[in-house]
Amino acid sequence: MAKVNFYLKESKSKEPTLIYLQYIFNGHKLKFSTGEKIVPKKWNVDTQKARMNYTGHAELNGLLLKLSETATSAHRTQLTNNKEVTPESLKIELLKFLDKETSAPKGFHDILNEYIQVKKGKLTMNYLKKVTTLQNHLKEFEKVKKTKISFNKLDLSFYDLFTSYLMNDKNQLNNTIGTNISVLKTFLIWATGRGHNSNMMFKDKEFKAIKQDSDIIYLTEPELMRIFEMDLTDNNRLHKVRETFCFACFTGLRFSDVSKIRKENIKDDELQLVTVKTKNSLKIPLNDFAKEILERNEYKLPVLSNQKTNEYLKELAMIAEINEPIIVTKFRGVEVVENKEPKYNLITSHTARRSFVTLSLEKGMRAETVMEITGHKNYKMFKKYIKITDKIKRIEMNKVWSRQPSLKKVV
Secondary structure, X not given: OOEEEEEEOOOOOOOOEEEEEEEEEOOEEEEEEEEEEEOHHHEEOOOOEEOOXXXXXHHHHHHHHHHHHHHHHHHHHHHHOOOOOOHHHHHHHHHHHOOOOOOOOOOHHHHHHHHHHHHEOOEOHHHHHHHHHHXXXXXXXXXXXXXXXXXXXXXXHHHHHHHHHHHHOOOOOHHHHHHHHXXXXXXHHHHHHOOOOOOOHHHOOOOOOOOOXXXXXXXXXXXXXXHHOOOOOOOHHHHHHHHHHHHXXXXXXXXXXXXXXXXXXXXXXXXXXXXXXXXXEEEEEOOHHHHHHHHHXXXXXXXXXXXXXXXXXXXXXXXXXXXXXXXXXXXXXXXXXXXXXXXXXXXXXXXXXXXXXHHHHXXXXXXXXXXXXXXXXXXXXXXXXXXXXXXXXXXXHHHHHOOOOOOOOOO
8 A cells, every 4th residue: 555745855944845655555655845835833743734823824835736646647547557667657747746857866876886986985996896897797698597687676576696606607705695695785775765776685594695614824923933034035026025014014904904004004003093994093102123113114115006016925925935825715605615725825914903912812912902903893793804823722711721820739
């Protein structure tokens, strides 16, 4: 059963504010600006009409009644003609009634493009790249499956078909598929809040972004120190990468934050900055290794692009003979995918942050202290960075169960 309501955009405003029509039907919701404004104190919330003390109340209330009737009539007509009734199709009829421009409504990809444009400068380039990648997959999906994506079609059937397509046609692993679904859901939340989408199926528990724990690659202390102490006098390219990577290993910073560091960020042997990704304010005590790197680079680290950094890091680690064979286990559906690779081939800029967390715990630093340094707000997110090594287990076991000098052996 359809329901029509009228409400004010800013109900507590002291200035005239827009009157909106809301049309709810079959789980969908249309929010439509009537273009009319009224001061809230002259609006009757109960009757959803202009009060009699509003000059022109009869004309305004008459217009609102006709808009209500137009929406109801359009709904009925489209059903009678066996047409799909959507918020967009009803909006066209309301615009026609108001003699406004009736160009074709924006489609799914139009809104997705708008999202990308709006979010430029607000989201990291890495995340925007994920959004663009998702859009490319969706367009390819439309061609392969000979279908057209719209907000109304994003139901569980779409979810099953799209995830199956990513797995079987694109050969994606579970976590990559999960990333695409997570990005899609974030976009749908944005689109829903702005009245572009009224289909809530993406909130269903089965419309989920799969996330499976992946292998944590980190450097051992000897491996880190081998890289730190390498003589790279004749290789400026690898020298630059080594400096930024090792600094991140000794501070736990993300790659995106290392590039921001200036001498002004250093106060009393403490690094103070606001992070790019989370906007957290961090204060990181600088250890001797981090200070040495900053001093020899005059407090401005030589940051290359993330792509070049990851490429050169593998070369750097190979020269440092970090070549332990690593079996990486991933999943594609229920299929277990195992690959054996030398460790240097798995090292990226993100390995630095993981190395800092794991090595700090190995050295006995409390988890709460590490979290304060890295900026993690909850243990669930922090746990993803931890590699519980045999050394950590020995340290913790001996710390808790070592024999205290005051305890005497009972005979």
